[in-house]
Amino acid sequence: MKLNIALLPGDGIGPEIVEQAQKVVNAISEKYGHEPQYTSALVGACAIDATGNPYPEATHEICMQSDAVLFGAIGDPRFDNDPKAKVRPEQGLLAMRQKLGLYANLRPVSTFKSLAHKSPLKTELVDGADFMCIRELTGGIYFGRPQGRSEDGNTAYDSCVYTRSEIERIVRLGFEYAQKRRKKLTVIDKANVLATSRLWRETAQALAPEYADVEVEYMFVDNAAMQLIQWPKRFDVMVTENMFGDILTDEASVITGSLGLLPSASIGVHTSVFEPIHGSYPQAAGKNIANPLATVLSAAMMFEYAYGKMEEGALIREAVEQSIEQSIVTEDLAEGGKAYTTSEVGDWLVNYINKK
Ligand code: IPM
Ligand code: MN
Numbered sequence: 001m002k003l004n005i006a007l008l009p010g011d012g013i014g015p016e017i018v019e020q021a022q023k024v025v026n027a028i029s030e031k032y033g034h035e036p037q038y039t040s041a042l043v044g045a046c047a048i049d050a051t052g053n054p055y056p057e058a059t060h061e062i063c064m065q066s067d068a069v070l071f072g073a074i075g076d077p078r079f080d081n082d083p084k085a086k087v088r089p090e091q092g093l094l095a096m097r098q099k100l101g102l103y104a105n106l107r108p109v110s111t112f113k114s115l116a117h118k119s120p121l122k123t124e125l126v127d128g129a130d131f132m133c134i135r136e137l138t139g140g141i142y143f144g145r146p147q148g149r150s151e152d153g154n155t156a157y158d159s160c161v162y163t164r165s166e167i168e169r170i171v172r173l174g175f176e177y178a179q180k181r182r183k184k185l186t187v188i189d190k191a192n193v194l195a196t197s198r199l200w201r202e203t204a205q206a207l208a209p210e211y212a213d214v215e216v217e218y219m220f221v222d223n224a225a226m227q228l229i230q231w232p233k234r235f236d237v238m239v240t241e242n243m244f245g246d247i248l249t250d251e252a253s254v255i256t257g258s259l260g261l262l263p264s265a266s267i268g269v270h271t272s273v274f275e276p277i278h279g280s281y282p283q284a285a286g287k288n289i290a291n292p293l294a295t296v297l298s299a300a301m302m303f304e305y306a307y308g309k310m311e312e313g314a315l316i317r318e319a320v321e322q323s324i325e326q327s328i329v330t331e332d333l334a335e336g337g338k339a340y341t342t343s344e345v346g347d348w349l350v351n352y353i354n355k356k
Contacts (some may be wrong), residue, residue, distance in 0.1 A: 001307065003029065006066035006097075006271070008059065010044040011089060012280025013290035013342075014072025020292035020346030021070055021299040024319070027353040028303070028312050039066065043096065044074030044089035044280070051111060054092025058356040061100055063271050067304035069100075070299060071275035074189065077282050089280075093102045097137050101269025103166070104173050105135040106301075107277055109252045110233075114325050118257035118333065121229060126255045131235035132177055133252060135245025136170045137266055139163075140196070142242045162241065167203040174239030174283045175211040184236035185216045188224045188244055200241065203269040221248070228252060249277055258332050260291030263298035272306050273297040288341040291330040293320055296349060 007022065009015040022038065029036045041059035048054050054074070063069050074089040096102070109131050111119075114257055116127040144159035171187065178185040187204045189197035217288050219227070221244045227234065228248060232255050240248065253259040257279040266273040276294030284290045300316035303309040323329065328348045331339035340348070 001034045003034050004067045005038050006062045006069045007038050007040045008043045009072040010074040011076050012282040012285040016342045017292040017295040018072040023296040023346045023350050024296050027350040044091045045076035054089050055095040068302045069273040071273050073280035074281040102266035103138045103268045105137040106265045107133040107249045112324050115257040129232035132237045133249050134174050134239040136241050140242035160196050167200050171204045178214045182236040183214050185214050186238040187218050188221050188240035190221050228249040260332050263294050265301040271283045274302040291332050291344050292342050319349045
């Protein structure tokens with residue numbers, strides 16, 4: 001099969017980690033007879049430097065013409081502490097999500113047996129946790145208008161906006177995933193305070209009878225933040241709005257043991273995007289020390305979601321599990337043992353796949 005993949009490495013550690021994922025995609029392709037073809041494009045701070053636009057039209061064209069986008073990370077400290085910056089790398093990511101119509105962000109959270117003790121949470125609490133967080137990605141307070149400042153500069157406002165149809169499509173996805181998994185859906189909102197959340201709950205309640213085999217529960221986001229840490233194994237599929245999902249999934253990374261392990265798939269109207277949930281880790285850029293596994297696992301999701309190639313995805317996951325099991329890990333997971341470099345971990349994975 002021809003694989004027409006857009007590579008958007010972005011900023012910071014993005015290029016190093018995407019390079020490892022690309023090596024893994026090549027090794028898998030060799031094994032299963034696929035022909036990957038890559039087109040690289042700029043996004044984030046590097047795109048601002050080159051073109052003034054964090055998501056240039058040329059990059060969008062490349063994404064639209066590909067079957068899948070493998071994305072690294074964006075962000076640069078040059079912009080973070082400048083509240084007056086006119087254009088920011090993050091806007092590139094948001095523009096990409098909006099223009100590709102990526103309304104669903106799938107963030108699976110699971111644990112690796114040999115890492116359960118790495119979590120600051122008690123091993124017996126996290127060991128075996130396995131849930132899917134479905135985050136709405138193109139609506140809510142991230143995109144709602146009006147947004148801005150009053151003329152005197154002393155008042156700022158953001159708007160959280162959701163339409164019934166936006167909620168319906170993402171909640172349906174939640175029910176469908178629950179049907180494929182352990183048949184439990186948690187709808188997370190703040191319906192005791194927010195009008196948008198009340199529409200979420202109302203919409204989910206109206207859909208529930210169509211999915212009678214799924215047990216659905218409704219939970220306020222503050223309570224969910226607590227339960228996620230207190231009892232992660234109680235969750236199967238959770239669905240929530242954009243910002244709640246952003247916050248809850250960073251929190252959920254603590255369960256796995258490192259932010260460097262969580263992949264994601266963003267799917268929607270046009271080409272799907274596969275990216276680690278972590279950021280650009282600028283302090284580590286160019287040092288060959290960043291953990292590439294979240295990006296490699298995102299490539300596994302790419303095989304499954306963009307190409308329906310489950311065996312390929314499973315073999316990548318197996319290679320990752322084995323690397324962790326055998327302590328071929330970067331410094332974030334090394335615990336005083338030998339820390340391998342980003343590219344050494346990539347090489348090990350390639351070698352494992354080749355030998356399989
Ligand atoms: C994420 C990131 C982005 C978000 C930022 C970089 C805009 O934190 O993908 O989770 O908030 O969505
Ligand atoms: Mn985030």
